[in-house]
Amino acid sequence: MADQLTAALTGAYGHPAARTPALEALCAEGVRFDAAYTPCPLCTPARSAIFSGRHVSRTRTYDNACILPADVPTWAHHLRAAGYEAVAAGKLHFVGADQLHGLERRLTPDIYPADFSWTPAGEDYHAADEVSGTKVGWARTAGPCDRSDQLDYDDNVHRRALEFLRGRRGGGRPFCLLVSYSHPHPPYLAPRRFWALYEGCEIPLPGQRELPAGARSPMERWLHGFQGLSPAEAADDELLGRLHRAYLGMVSYVDEKLAELLEALSAGGLADRTAVLYLSDHGEMLGQRRMVQKRLFYEPSARVPLIARFPGRWAAGRTVDAPVSLLDLFPTLTELGGAEPPIDVDGESLLPILRGDSPPPAGRTVLSEYHGEGVPSPCFMARRGRFKYVYMHGAGRQLFDLSADPDEAHDLAAREEHSGLVRQLHEAVLARFDPDAVAADLPRSRAERLLMHRAMQQGRPTRWDYRP
Numbered sequence: 001m002a003d004q005l006t007a008a009l010t011g012a013y014g015h016p017a018a019r020t021p022a023l024e025a026l027c028a029e030g031v032r033f034d035a036a037y038t039p040c041p042l043c044t045p046a047r048s049a050i051f052s053g054r055h056v057s058r059t060r061t062y063d064n065a066c067i068l069p070a071d072v073p074t075w076a077h078h079l080r081a082a083g084y085e086a087v088a089a090g091k092l093h094f095v096g097a098d099q100l101h102g103l104e105r106r107l108t109p110d111i112y113p114a115d116f117s118w119t120p121a122g123e124d125y126h127a128a129d130e131v132s133g134t135k136v137g138w139a140r141t142a143g144p145c146d147r148s149d150q151l152d153y154d155d156n157v158h159r160r161a162l163e164f165l166r167g168r169r170g171g172g173r174p175f176c177l178l179v180s181y182s183h184p185h186p187p188y189l190a191p192r193r194f195w196a197l198y199e200g201c202e203i204p205l206p207g208q209r210e211l212p213a214g215a216r217s218p219m220e221r222w223l224h225g226f227q228g229l230s231p232a233e234a235a236d237d238e239l240l241g242r243l244h245r246a247y248l249g250m251v252s253y254v255d256e257k258l259a260e261l262l263e264a265l266s267a268g269g270l271a272d273r274t275a276v277l278y279l280s281d282h283g284e285m286l287g288q289r290r291m292v293q294k295r296l297f298y299e300p301s302a303r304v305p306l307i308a309r310f311p312g313r314w315a316a317g318r319t320v321d322a323p324v325s326l327l328d329l330f331p332t333l334t335e336l337g338g339a340e341p342p343i344d345v346d347g348e349s350l351l352p353i354l355r356g357d358s359p360p361p362a363g364r365t366v367l368s369e370y371h372g373e374g375v376p377s378p379c380f381m382a383r384r385g386r387f388k389y390v391y392m393h394g395a396g397r398q399l400f401d402l403s404a405d406p407d408e409a410h411d412l413a414a415r416e417e418h419s420g421l422v423r424q425l426h427e428a429v430l431a432r433f434d435p436d437a438v439a440a441d442l443p444r445s446r447a448e449r450l451l452m453h454r455a456m457q458q459g460r461p462t463r464w465d466y467r468p
Helices: 021-029 043-052 077-083 133-141 149-166 191-198 218-227 237-267 326-336 350-357 417-431 435-456
Strands: 031-037 083-092 143-145 175-180 190-191 276-279 303-309 316-322 365-370 377-382 385-394 396-401
Touching: 021 237, 021 276, 021 303, 031 365, 031 377, 043 326, 077 083, 077 175, 077 326, 133 218, 133 237, 143 191, 143 237, 149 237, 190 191, 190 237, 190 316, 191 237, 191 350, 218 377, 218 385, 237 276, 276 326, 326 350, 365 417, 377 417, 385 417, 396 417
Parallel strands: 031 316, 083 175, 143 190
Antiparallel strands: 031 303, 276 303, 365 377, 377 385, 385 396
């Protein structure tokens, strides 16, 4: 699992400049999903949903300082009950005292805090469109680096993962290893060797930078104060060129790590009997619509890479256009491992698609939600077929035809000919979510966590951070 990797910024998904040979080889040997979506375009909620198989509002993991309840079963519990060794190396971003959630062990510490210190508080939902958001500073400093905390962290994650795989050469219990890198999450600093990889390359820059008046949705206007570029920054090709070059360098850095993991599987005689899944928790706007980072439902932020390989078991070189969700990973892993089926999850096993037993279900609706920092109201997304619907509770709606309008430049929600589809997709959102209940719960959740965080800093501070 990469962090903040958008599918379209890899060679595996067609970017003309990205150097990702390992990902491209994985696609040639496996199955590439072209419409995979995160359950939430934010780190902790997305990872909680991946582990639990449940939408984030069901587990109240609204933001980066929320606890996934310890009594919610995960795929790690199920696989361990079936005899698997479930192990993780790298970033999980679990908050709270349970830092395993069914895993037998973790090989590294985490990179982000496990307490309530990142609880949202005091946001400005009406930042001026002419100024930069608070998260844009990283974009201004994009470039090469010799070392960074993030680079040191991922190098250690990689080393521990390779040690684990090399230790499996003699056999033993079946295993499920999650290797979770922090790159290409910002800061946008590429290791110097990977920065040099893109010297002289023609890198396409974002096409949607000057938006017509009224083209910004309420969600975009709310989030501008967090991650919006100023008009001058959005027009600065030199700044955006450095930003994209650094990001692509980080993507290539993770791609090289993937190649080394796959080589370790082959060297240990494990490749032909090990399934490999590659994904990211969410994407990255990287200047599209004058935004950086995630938190939005536009394709660069919500659509993620998902590639699966199992030599001799799953057909090679196939692509799947139908929408799927990272919530599908839980039932996929448990069925793959012969574990007890999950009791109550929101995803569907991908194994029938991967094995070629059946085509993707027609008409399936894939859902996502966002309730973290920067938005005053719950926000939801529904993708069905070629259409994407976005509902900002009490504030507005959007509808895009991704086949005719892949850049999501033309909102169709107000057009009479689409009123029936808007109604159907809105009903699909309400069938799974209760926006009024989420809206009422959010301020209560934040207030309780802020109080607990203050208390936990008094006297001897309470620390939940994981140490192997």
